[in-house]
Amino acid sequence: MFFILFVYLLHLISLCITQPTSYTCDPLSSCGCSKERAVLSKIVGGEPAVPHSWGWIVSFRRYLDHKCGGAVLNENYVITAAHCIDDINTIISNTVSVGKHQLSRSGQIRSISKVFVHPYYKKSTFENDIAVLQLSSPLNLSDPLVSKICLPNLTETTSFDVPEYPRVNSSLVVVGWGRLLFRNDSLPDILQQVTVRAISKNHHMCSESIQNPEIQFCAGIDNGGKDSCQGDSGGPLMLFSNNRWELVGIVSFGNECALPNHAGIYTRVAAYQNWIKNILEKGIDVLDTTTPISILKTTTTNSYPINSKIYKCNSSAQCGCSKNWAVLSKIVGGEIARPNTWGWIASIRRNSLHICGGSILNKNYVITAAHCLNFDVLRQGSVSVGTERLSQPGQVQSFSEVFIHPNYDHRLLQNDIAILKLSSPLDFSNSVISNVCLPNIDKSFLRREEYPDVGSTVVSIGWGTLYSNASKASDTLQQVTVSTVAKTHWTCSGSITNPEIQFCAGVNGGGKGTSFSVYSDSTNIQQNRKTIFAF
Template identity: 45%
Template sequence: MRFLIFFFVVFICKKGSGTIYQCNTNASCGCSTSFTLVSRIVGGETAGRQSWSWAISLRSNGKHICGGSILSPSFIITAAHCFNDITNLTNITILAGSLSVTPSLNGSSQVRSVAQLYKHSDYDSSLFINDLALLRLSSPLNMGHGNIKSVCLPSDTVSQPSDNINMIAVGWGTTSALSSTVSSILLQVTVQSIASTYSGCKDLISDSKLQFCAGIITGGKDTCQGDSGGPLMAFANNVWQLYGITSYGYLCALPGYPGVYTRVSFYIEWIKSIMSFDEITTTTVSKSINPTTT
C-alpha cells in the first residue's frame, strides 16, 4: 500500500493568501454546498466544512484504512489495493458526510456497509496496475443532505490530466511517512500533474495510459499512508472532476518522487458498465469489462 501510502502536512491558512473555487451550484455533480478555499502555502491544510462532500472514509472494524469518492447514492470508487488483505466484507463500512474521521454525534454523517466489491479484473497487486474498485453500498446514501454529494467523472474522450495542471487531493492519511496515526480531520493539498517522461515519474509508473504522476518536484506536498483510494480532482467546466485515484509512491513528499495515481479517464466505460450492470441486475456484461467481484 503505497510503499508508504500518502500524506499531508498541515499549516495555518492566512486570510487573503488563497484561491477560492466557486462551482456551478446547479450542477448534478462536482459541486459541494460550500465554496472551496485553497491556500498557496507549502504543504497541506484542513479542508473547509462541506467543501468535499463526496469524500468518504473506508473503514475496517470502524477504523479508517483508505479514502474513496461518492459516484452515486449507491456507488463508491476507491483503490483496489485497499482490499489486498481483506477476505470478506463483513466488517467493511464507509463514512460519508463527515469532516472528522469519526462519525458525528449530531446525525449529519452517514455510515453504510458494503454489499458488493467490484475490483478491476486486470488489477495487478505487484505493479498496482488497474488499481481501482467500485463498492455497492448495502443501502443508498441520503443525498438530500448538503454535506453529501457526488463527484463528476471526466470525459473518456480525452486522456486527463494533461501535464502541469493544478489538482487537489483530499484524505485523512498520516501527516508523516514515519507515522501510523491518521489525521482526525479531512486534509487537502494542491499538487501538479507531472509528465511521465520526468525521471522521477518514469521510475515509478508501469503504464502511462493507466497511471500518472502528481506532486511537487521540490517535495513538501504529497499524499501518504491512509490516503489511498481517495480523490485527486481538477476544477474543470465549473465543477470538480475526478482525474485520479490515490495509488502509491515512494515514501511521502520527497523531492523528485511524485505520487502515482490511477488515471480515471481511461476507465470511464468500465465504471459506467459496472454501475449499469449492477443497477439493472443483469447477469452478464461486455467481455471487455469482465468485472471481478468479491
C-alpha cells in the first residue's frame, strides 16, 4: 500500500515538473498578444514554439541570411540590439522579416529606411545595446500572424524603480532562431523558446559579467542549460504581465551559451522608454530631461555623471551656445557627444561621403582646414549641418565660393585654414543649428600667438576614426577633452613647424586626440560661458 502511494506521489511530482504552462492573453489588448496562445514546458535547453504564438518576432537579415532577432513595436518600427548594426554603411543590404514561424519562410519583408542606434552605445561593454529601425513601408498589422509587443508599463508597477524592472526571480521568456549549441554554426528552422528567470546583479552568475545594472540585467537558471545564443541577439526577452506580454529585455551578450554559473546579459528596456517613445511618436532620436542619466554614463550622482564637466552656456550669447549644455567626462580616448550640444559642427563631404569636419561661422560661411579641399571636394563637395549622425544628413548645402589661405603650405600644413561660402543661407530657425564664436583677443591679456594659453582645457569634436589604423569614420559625433601643450614640450616640438600659427594639444600619456593630424577637427575653448573657435 505504501509502495503504491509512493509511486503515485512520484507520478504527481513528475506531472508538476513537466506540465506545460499555457498563457491566455487578453484579446482586447492592443499589444502583447498573438494569434495563438504561448505554451511553454520546463524542458532544459528550450523547445520549439507553438506556431504563431509570438507574432512580434523579427528576423533581421543580411541579404537572405538570418543575423539577429528583434521585435515589432508598431507598423513602422522594430527594435533590436545596437551590436547587430555593425556597419551603418551596409544597412541597405539588410531587411527584416516578420509574421513567420520558420526561417525558411519569407513572411512580410521590409527594407530599412532609417536606423536609430542609441547615441551612447558602447561596443566594448555592450552598454546601451539597443537600436530602433524604421521600415521602408508599414507592416500589415491586419495580418493575423503579425502583432506588436508591449513596452513595460511602469505605471502599473509603482512599487519599484526602473533599475529593478523586471524584478529578481521573475519568470521570463526569450524566443529566437539562435544556435541550439554554441559550437554548432547551423540555425534551427523552427522558432525556439525558453523560460529563464531574472537574476540579482549580486549573484555570482551575474556580478562579474554585468557592467551597469541600471541599464543591463541578467537572466538564466542556476545550473545552466537554458539561455539565448548566437543568432538570438537583438531578440525579445518577455514578461507576462496583466495578461499580455511586455518587452523587458533585449538579448545582448553572454559567455558562450547556457553554461553553468554564467547568465545571459540583457538590455533593460524600461530604462529607455522615453528614448523609444520619442522615436515612435516624433521620429527623432532625443535624450530628453526625463531620460535616466545612467544611460549617459555608468556612475552617477544627482543629475550628472561623476567626474563629468558640465558647460552651462549663456543662453543670451549670439554665438557659441547650442540647444543643450555640453557634458564631458574624463574618459580616456573620448566619448560620444551628447545630442545637440555642438550646433556648429559641419561635415564636409564629397559625393555624400564624409571627408573632414568644420564649424559654422554664420548662416553663409563655414570654416575648415585647407588640406581638406582637394580637387574632387571642390568639384563634388557639400556641407551637412544640424546632425550628430553621418548616416542622417541634416541641412545639406553646396558651396559657391572657396577661400583657401593664400599662404597655405601643403607640405608643412602651415596656414591650414579655409572658408567656404555656401550656395544658400542656413536655416538658423532650426534650434539644433548655431554658430561658433571667434576668439575675442581684445578681452584677453595674451598676445595672438599665445592664444589659447598653455594648459587651457579645450574640446575637439568630429567624426574621425576612433583609432589610428581604423578605415571608417565614426557614424556618431565624438568629443574629447584635451589640454594645450607648450611648443617646447617634447610631445609638440618635433611636430610643429610654426608656433605663431599652430599649436599642440593632448594629454600626458596619450589616448586622446584627433586622428591623423595635430588638430584639424573643430577645437573649442569655453570663455565667458560661450564657446570660441581656437586656431
